[in-house]
Amino acid sequence: MTLRALLIGAQTYGLSGVHADVALMADVLGTRGFTDLRTCTEGDATYGGITEAMSRLRTETRPGDGVVVYYSGHGALLGDLQYLVPVDLDDTTPTDFRGYLAEELTAAVRELRQRTPNLTVILDCCHSGGAVREVAYQSGRWVLKSVESRAVAQDAGRARAAVLARPGDPLVPGVVRLTASQQHDSAYEAVLRPGKGRQGVFTAALAELLGPNTRPGVPWSVLIARVRDRIKQQQVRQWPDAGGPSGRLPFSLDEPDGLERLPLVRRNGRFVVPGGAVFGLGAADRVSMVFPGGSATHRGAETSIPATVDEMKAGDALLRPTPPADARPSADDLHTVELPLGAYALAVRVHDRRHVLIEADAPFADALRKEIARCPRLAVTEDAQDAFATVRAQNGTCEVLNPDGLPFRAPSVTAQAVPSQLIALLEELARGERVRLLRDPEGPSRLAADLDVRIEARHPAPGGDWRELSTAGEQLYDGDHYRVTVTNHSGVPLYFWVIGVGLSGRTALVTNDQPSGYRLEPYGDEHYGTRTTPAVTIYWPSDVPEQGPRPETIHVLVGDRAMDLGGLASREACKRSVRTAGPTVQALLQEVWEGTRDQMLDVGQEFRYRLWTVHADALPSTEPELPSTDPEGPRA
Incomplete structure (x- = not known):
């Protein structure tokens, strides 16, 4: 087995830290055992150069190899045209578009995935060319890693994207994807250390946490949460994310145990499970707070501290620790202890069994x-x-x-x-x-915002029209499609997720390309106040008998802040009950299993949300077979 990495750096349009990003990632991967480190920078980072480098990586990758594809540079999203920005973008002609399309990246990743299951894609760029810039970032310290609409012909790019698009294809399975920002948000580079040049804020934080001092056994989901912490401490409004099987340990196929770990944070001196109501917690439930060893406060093996859900504040669960007298840290220490990397909570006994x-x-x-x-x-x-x-x-x-x-x-x-x-x-x-059985909340956890949610379905037959689904009594068949459209009429940004519970009983975060939520801008903003998901195909898993009807549930959850809800999904990625059509660069992942989420939240900011649900009966494409009443089973 060989560990291989392709490090692409396109330093264009005012960026000056891209080459430093590539060098830093090469150093980090070298310490992680990568022996095949290939770079594509400067004059090589053209459209043709990137295409050739991806092709060569695919040709030379062998089964069992570990592969990383890393990109630092500008990203653009102009309407429905999304692309990375090679150094020769300005050489675009009406018949030759030089942006590296989302569809081209997806196709290359799909072919790499056919070579090896151990694949990680890391993108340090903006995915939204029209993002609104914050005034604080115009001072010269911060440089936006997004390219504004260039005076280049885009029709050739749209035509190429249309040829590459493969509606109805499943997402690329089993690929870990780390991104510097949400789909319609920004990423930045800055001078982070005195006397040093600019670096990508995301790359610098990720490299620090992948360094030799990182505690072993920490999955991507935990690392990316701490990357968010680092970036937030620098007062940067940027939200990195990890999709796909991010419960894996870095650059491997190994995953920690499959316990349903819950997020754990500190707020105003209290331990909190953010979004605890969504994760099924209620008052008086018992949990265990788990602190990994190796922190400044408690060394050695993991320390488990029992706790009780003291109260529900909005959608969050506030914990009251009840440590034994001889526990380390002690009860007094718990009032001041900082959460170490990898801290989480485990449900011990809940009210809703x-x-x-x-x-x-x-x-x-x-x-x-x-x-x-x-x-x-x-x-x-x-x-x-x-x-x-x-x-x-x-x-x-x-x-x-x-x-x-x-x-x-x-x-x-x-x-x-x-x-x-x-x-x-x-x-x-x-x-x-x-x-x-999640329900729309009442009381203080209920989101007070004006918005519209529309859940539609259609049959796959030619000419089938989209029809709005009612909350109950619908019938959906193997092969039917559905989609969700959400419009924000309020004056604040919102986030939404689509969660499916399939006919097999498995759960899937349908919006798994952005597990922390699709952002909706406030009403009146010219960008992205309305979002429609790609079409989702319902299908009958091979391990479920073709007998029905069976329940199929679609939840649309809208919240007032970004929060990683990947932990709601089933772990078995290979037997999912939904798949998304029309793969894009944001849709490189198949299933989501976030082993641990550890998020740094604003003081006093509790999670408030609303829920829209469709409960339908799923039926196979053939006439459903009824269960036999004969105790000896069906006869031929």
Whole structure:
């Protein structure tokens, strides 16, 4: 296995820190074991040079290699035309557009992904050429890494993009993508150290946290949250993000354990789980705060401190630690301790547990009950009306049935394979059920903002028209498409997410290209007060029997601040229940599993949100097969 990296730096239109960014990333990757470091800068960073370098990287990559594609420079988003800015952009002619299109990057990444699953894309640039600049950034210290609309012909670029676009294609699976800013926001370079030249703010922070002093075992999701902290401390309005399987450890396919880790922050001396209501927490729930070793306050192994949800403030959960007398740090220390890199919370016992009915004989039933008792979000019931899932073991096999008597997954597993496999499946299904039942909040957590939300669907047949979906009673078939449009009529920026709970019970952050939310500008702003998602295709996963109907849920969550909601998604990326059509540079990722989110929030800023939901029945394309009532099963 070889670790390879292509480092592209296009220093154009007032940027002066791009070459320093490339050199810094080369140093960092060298310490991480990368031996094949190739750069594409200065005269090589033309449209043709970037295209050739990507092609050569693809040709020379071998199965099992680890690959990084890094870009520093300007980015542009002009209407629907999105591109990176090579050094020869001004050589564009009416028939030869020299921008490196989003569609071209996506196609190159798709081909690289066919060579190796270990692929990371890092983009330090703006994705919005028309972003509004802040006055504080006009002083000369900060340089916007976005290019304003150049006097170049764009028609050839649009024509090339139309040829490359492949509507209906799934996203490129399993690619970690780190971006310096949100899709319609800005990235900057600045003089960050006295006597040094300019550097990309994002690259500098990322390089610092990837350095040799970083504690091992920290996934991308944690690192990118701390990158946000570093950038915010510099008073820069820039929001980096990580999409795709960002629960992975850097530059590998390894992931920490699959526990449902919750974000943990400090605010006004209190420990807080931001967005705790969305993650299923309520007053008096019990959690465990986990502090990794190696910080200035507590050394060595991880320290776990029990805590209780003391109160819900808007959509956030405020915690009250209850450490044992001999705990380190002590209760007094907890009032002042800073959160170390990788701190998080784990649910221990929550109020909203999913109930499981067990139809099996001992000792199997006893073993399963014992395992369920250890799960924070599961409980055993004896009432079939109260069960979200029934575990039925008979004739040497075991299956998990939904309330309609249909198996959640196929094939059935043998009784000898449980309880570990069953517990993992039940926990995933419980997460899906919890997310499916999210409700529009009332009280102080409810967002007070004027906005419109429209959820539409259509059949894939030629000429099929978009129709608005009602909140319940809809039927959607394998292959149907849906999309979401949100319009902000308020005077403040808002963020929205689309969350799907599929017919298989798996959850997906449909807007996974920007897990921290699609930004909507205030009403009257000329840019992006209305956003429409790409079309999403509903399909029947191969491991779900073609029996229906089955529930399919679409949530549109609108909040008052950016917040990473990737932790709501199921971990099994290869068996998703939705996929997005029309891949773009923001849509390089397949599924989202954010192992830990640790965000630095403004003091006094609680999360407020609204929720719009469509509950539909999903049906296979063929006539649905009803479950048999014969206890011996269906006969041929």
